[in-house]
Amino acid sequence: MEENHTAANIAQRLGEVADAYGIPASKRVAVVHDNAANMVLCADILGTVEEWGQVKGVRTFPHGGTVTITILANLKHRHLAIAEDDSPTTKSLKAKLVEEIDHRWQINDRLFESSLNVQAAVVDPRFKQFHFLDDGKGDEAYICVSQLADRLNTAQRPEQGQAAG
Numbered sequence: 001m002e003e004n005h006t007a008a009n010i011a012q013r014l015g016e017v018a019d020a021y022g023i024p025a026s027k028r029v030a031v032v033h034d035n036a037a038n039m040v041l042c043a044d045i046l047g048t049v050e051e052w053g054q055v056k057g058v059r060t061f062p063h064g065g066t067v068t069i070t071i072l073a074n075l076k077h078r079h080l081a082i083a084e085d086d087s088p089t090t091k092s093l094k095a096k097l098v099e100e101i102d103h104r105w106q107i108n109d110r111l112f113e114s115s116l117n118v119q120a121a122v123v124d125p126r127f128k129q130f131h132f133l134d135d136g137k138g139d140e141a142y143i144c145v146s147q148l149a150d151r152l153n154t155a156q157r158p159e160q161g162q163a164a165g
Helices: 005-022 037-046 061-081 088-105 110-112 116-123 137-164
Strands: 032-033 054-058
Touching: 005 037, 005 061, 032 037, 061 088
Parallel strands: 032 054
Antiparallel strands: none
């Protein structure tokens, strides 16, 4: 978006996009956004526009938590990785810090690989490489997203069969 990110400009652009994709007013039920003031006001503005019906703004609470987890995961995997030339004290300290992060935030490799941020990066065409992941973790993230897509596709098949019959 080249214009200023004012509530009015964002509301206008969302309307243009919804119209371009043929999203009817009956399906415009929510605008999910972070807690930025311009987005809160944007949702309020859209709630007064006839084409948006009774749309409600839905503030995302986890946004801040997701950012925190991303930062902590980066800290854990990049800066607290034990190196061969670390002294025994440094190795012990790094291990204890990683243990503490895992315990308090429950950040383990599985969570990191399957986190929403990593999954979003996998399907986002802007990301060709995953510099924020260790070697091989990008492939695991692709597999995780592929398996999720397969499960969702399989779950939808019975519904489609019932709708047709």
